[in-house]
Amino acid sequence: xxxxxxxxxxxxxxxxxxxxxxxxxxxxxxxxxxxxxxxxxxxxxxxxxxxxxxxxxxxxxxxxxxxxxxxxxxxxxxxxxxxxxxxxxxxxxxxxxxxxxxxxxxxxxxxxxxxxxxxxxxxxxxxxxxxxxxxxxxxxxxxxxxxxxxxxxxxxxxxxxxxxxxxxxxxxxxxxxxxxxxxxxxxxxxxxxxxxxxxxxxxxxxxxxxxxxxxxxxxxxxxxxxxxxxxxxxxxxxxxxxxxxxxxxxxxxxxxxxxxxxxxxxxxxxxxxxxxxxxxxxxxxxxxxxxxxxxxxxxxxx
Amino acid sequence: xxxxxxxxxxxxxxxxxxxxxxxxxxxxxxxxxxxxxxxxxxxxxxxxxxxxxxxxxxxxxxxxxxxxxxxxxxxxxxxxxxxxxxxxxxxxxxxxxxxxxxxxxxxxxxxxxxxxxxxxxxxxxxxxxxxxxxxxxxxxxxxxxxxxxxxxxxxxxxxx
Numbered sequence: 448x449x450x451x452x453x454x455x456x457x458x459x460x461x462x463x464x465x466x467x468x469x470x471x472x473x474x475x476x477x478x479x480x481x482x483x484x485x486x487x488x489x490x491x492x493x494x495x496x497x498x499x500x501x502x503x504x505x506x507x508x509x510x511x512x513x514x515x516x517x518x519x520x521x522x523x524x525x526x527x528x529x530x531x532x533x534x535x536x537x538x539x540x541x542x543x544x545x546x547x548x549x550x551x552x553x554x555x556x557x558x559x560x561x562x563x564x565x566x567x568x569x570x571x572x573x574x575x576x577x578x579x580x581x582x583x584x585x586x587x588x589x590x591x592x593x594x595x596x597x598x599x600x601x602x603x604x605x606x607x608x609x610x611x612x613x614x615x616x617x618x619x620x621x622x623x624x625x626x627x628x629x630x631x632x633x634x635x636x637x638x639x640x641x642x643x644x645x646x647x648x649x650x651x652x653x654x655x656x657x658x659x660x661x662x663x664x665x666x667x668x669x670x671x672x673x674x675x676x677x678x679x680x681x682x683x684x685x686x687x688x689x690x691x692x693x694x695x696x697x698x699x700x701x702x703x704x705x706x707x708x709x710x711x712x713x714x715x716x717x718x719x720x721x722x723x724x725x726x727x728x729x730x731x732x733x734x735x736x737x738x739x740x741x742x743x744x745x746x747x748x749x
Numbered sequence: 750x751x752x753x754x755x756x757x758x759x760x761x762x763x764x765x766x767x768x769x770x771x772x773x774x775x776x777x778x779x780x781x782x783x784x785x786x787x788x789x790x791x792x793x794x795x796x797x798x799x800x801x802x803x804x805x806x807x808x809x810x811x812x813x814x815x816x817x818x819x820x821x822x823x824x825x826x827x828x829x830x831x832x833x834x835x836x837x838x839x840x841x842x843x844x845x846x847x848x849x850x851x852x853x854x855x856x857x858x859x860x861x862x863x864x865x866x867x868x869x870x871x872x873x874x875x876x877x878x879x880x881x882x883x884x885x886x887x888x889x890x891x892x893x894x895x896x897x898x899x900x901x902x903x904x905x906x907x908x909x
Contacts, residue, residue: 471755475758478759483763691785695789695873695888695892696815698895699891699895700815
């Protein structure tokens with residue numbers, strides 16, 4: 448055998464020299480194709496992105512003016528409802544127990560005031576916590592996904608009017624002044640709270656069966672998609688009114704004081720905003736942007 | 750030296766091909782309905798309007814409500830085709846189709862230019878009861894009546 452180069456047999460060395468260029472070329476090709484594929488994939492198709500990017504409840508926050516629906520809770524049974532979202536193990540919830548005790552007691556003695564505790568935990572666990580802390584909560588509801596109601600933090604305290612509209616919100620451990628404000632609200636004369644005074648679109652978080660919700664509140668639920676999309680799947684309670692036709696048709700077909708609910712869970716947040724802005728410009732006063740979540744089992748083919 | 754040249758070639762190829770691919774994709778993925786103008790703008794292009802008749806059959810059946818049709822124009826403003834998107838019943842749909850085929854439009858042009866366009870637009874018509882009579886109204890007429898006396902409610906879509 449002849450002497451070797453760099454310790455390799457001559458035949459191996461020749462093969463390596465012959466393959467060096469094709470191998471380098473192949474490596475370059477793989478790098479180029481792979482990187483291009485990654486860039487193109489990351490950029491995405493505009494149309495596909497638009498379809499996927501639908502509005503979710505998590506994008507919208509829980510705040511005054513929002514219309515709220517929780518299965519089994521009838522807001523109209525009182526003039527106002529004190530709503531407390533908590534977790535029994537949450538430190539901030541436990542630090543505020545004294546205030547909650549005072550607030551719920553004030554509500555219990557105030558005419559037309561109802562209360563409701565909501566938690567993700569089982570009702571019995573919450574009931575035990577309530578009893579241990581001597582809080583006079585009369586209604587306890589379990590909510591599987593508080594985020595669907597726009598709730599991201601516990602404790603969250605809110606006052607809801609008879610129509611289900613949030614009028615006051617306090618998040619976390621409240622300051623003394625905030626506590627006083629909530630207590631003072633317990634003594635306020637019952638009456639209808641102004642809705643949408645800032646003319647901002649608001650949210651419905653419908654946890655209950657949607658057609659029942661729409662019937663009960665006598666609202667018009669608008670599906671802004673094109674008819675083909677509406678035909679494939681829409682809520683039986685919804686009216687298919689494509690966004691392109693909204694500006695012309697809404698002022699003709701609805702009273703100015705009608706409650707119009709735009710189903711934003713089916714369209715992009717841009718389309719949703721465009722629609723609600725248009726309706727406000729047209730003089731509609733009760734416009735809501737709905738992110739319909741939870742029990743929407745009534746969805747059906749028309 | 751050779752390796753830096755190779756690196757430059759690889760990076761250059763990636764940038765070039767990616768740019769080409771992305772720009773070509775942008776053209777391809779433009780919405781196919783980009784030429785559809787808003788209903789109010791489209792209504793403004795009409796120079797001669799033939800209103801559809803309210804079919805006797807629909808009157809007998811008590812059909813009323815909104816009819817929406819998509820109309821395509823060529824660059825001379827002639828109606829190329831009419832597609833009824835929504836109508837209270839088939840007879841009204843046919844009536845709308847044959848009436849819209851006779852509409853005359855001014856040639857749609859790009860603003861500040863002489864370039865003519867082929868465009869599409871929606872025509873919205875209301876088949877309603879007004880003062881006890883069955884009438885067909887354009888969206889503009891329906892809006893005006895609504896503003897004047899707010900009495901168009903009965904004529905809205907029966908499904909609502």
